[in-house]
Amino acid sequence: MGLLTNVRNKMSAVEEVLYRVGQLHGEKRKIKDPRRVKLINRVELTDAQEQEIDYFYMSNLGRKVPHDWHRLYQSFTGVFNKDYFPEFLYTSELEPSWNPISYRSVFADKNLLPFLTEGIPGMKTAQIYGSNTNCYLDRGGGVYRNKNFQVVSKEVLLHELNETIGNREVVVKPTVDAGSGKNVRFIRFVNGLQEGTGLPIELILEQYGRDWNIQECVINPPVLRTLYPHAVNTFRVITYVWDGSVYTTPLTLRVGRNGNRLDNAHANGIFVGCTDDGHLKRWAFSEFQERFEEHPDTGTKFENYYIPEVPQILECAKQMQARLTQLRIISWDMSLDEHGKVVLIEINTIGQTCWFPQMANGEPFFRENTAAILRSMRK
DSSP states (O other): OHHHHHHHHHHHHHHHHHHHHHHHHHHHHHHTOHHHHHHHTTOOOOHHHHHHHHHHHHHHTSSOOOSHHHHHHHHHHOOOOTTOOOHHHIIIIIHHHHSOHHHHTTTTOGGGHHHHHTTOTTEEEOOEEEEEEOOTTOOSSOEEEETTOOEEOHHHHHHHHHHHSTTSEEEEEESSSOOTTTTOEEEEEETTEETTTOOBHHHHHHTTOSSEEEEEOOOOOHHHHTTOSSSOOEEEEEEEEETTEEEEOOEEEEEOOTTOSOOSGGGTOEEEEEOTTSBEEEEEEOTTOOEESBOTTTOOBOTTOBOTTHHHHHHHHHHHHHHOTTSSEEEEEEEEOTTSOEEEEEEEOSSOOOHHHHHHHSSOTTGGGHHHHHHHHOO
């Protein structure tokens, strides 16, 4: 057993190093994207500002950092802040050290979401009608569960799905290794067949192989539909555990546009900063800095638009983080249903990002804790 443990530990260590190197390489490639370079070049830091950044990072981290990320963040809101947290530092150093590899992969499975919200007042996940989970000892098609989380055969699940969703629209999504809306599909069934194609549920689910679920379509309340009615508009809430407390980073609301059903920036959505008491900031942005004072489709003005449920959303996220202290930083995608109940849409424990909360709000990612966190990372 000792030998096996040693081998596993060494393999995990190698995997961790490769992950960090890959993340760092990816961030270096992204920051050199001509579209980002164009934004960076719009900002010229003064000598005093460059010295302020260098002194802050040398004093706390023990080394200087490139100024490109500070300039990129500033290019969105025009706000300079020495405490901005570079994306490369977050993805290749901090997140991997705060979220151990043995935990972050497990909790990345979206089929676990209902267990995170159970017992939290005023909170739910989208109703899951059926799911499939890969089981490495299973030589079949994985493990099937119904809407009551009972393990059933494939045939029983298909029968139940045909009875449950035979005439409604649902969301089908992969539950592992999926992000930015990848392979998420909105499908309307009529008499158990996909509208338009006539495909039965069974053939559609076979396209996903293993690790998927099929769930209800969440409908936003009027306060979010007024901004944009064709997507589930979601808040990116990021919580972290530090010095015995749970904190949140600057809050961002993601909103769809152009008739798109998805709201994230990589799917042509836009994002806008939001105060912790629920007031939107002046500008919404696309990933490469299209700028909007009002929604391009609905004409709804962003500045000071009020969403009163925001404090409840933040509190729910903190309660979930307190249940998962094995992971010290988690990105939650959260929304509201048509009755104003908080809905957990997705959890991100690996490959997270810190760029758009800082871009949208003009605030440092870790706010008042930045210096202390950098000192904890000092080598």
